Amino acid sequence: MIEKQAKAAREAGLVELRRGVLVLAVLSLLRERQYGYSLRQALAGGGMPIEEGTLYPLLRRLEAQGLLLSEWDAATAPPRRYYRLSREGERAYADLSAAWRAQATAIDGFLKGDDGK
Template sequence: MGTEETTAGHIQELRRGTVVLACLVRLGTPDYGYALLESLNALGIIVDANTLYPLLRRMEKQGLLESEWNTEDARPRKFYRTSPAGEELAVVLTKDWRRIDAALTGLTRGESK
């Protein structure tokens, strides 16, 4: 396996969990999939549509997201929003993310305990 492939694989693994947290936080304001995709990418949270849509369905199945169809426009759109269970999980994940970030910041500065 080449260096670029190895790096890409590790970056993908690192992003995988962060996309879940980003969706939970971002969907505190209801939105449809494509708008979510665009806003995450604009924020620098790069995710592919082929990854995001299955993730949204899985999170809905897990009770972390709720959805409803908006049929008022010419093209129906499925809007997602974070459920109460998803909000609780977002708090837990954010707390752990901050702990990990602080630990990694310390490591990269040469601080060890």
């Protein structure tokens, strides 16, 4: 029983960690205009596969927060909705990137000498 609880706690920790870095990954990739599927492919190619049911609500939330702009391109078949950073999104990306680097440096210091177990 305790082993199952410990495993569930580890898995929950991994989910929370991934959720925290997903916004930064999406903002990073949307410095260039992309549509949802291309963004999903780029995330997967970078080692962060994501389900459509996670990505599209995240894009809508970031757009509602003013971090993204979107526009439909009907010149392609099928029409595609393209996303890119807004000015506020660019500022948020810069802030989050700086915070990420600082946190990564701190965590690297804590993990120094750790053999990965």
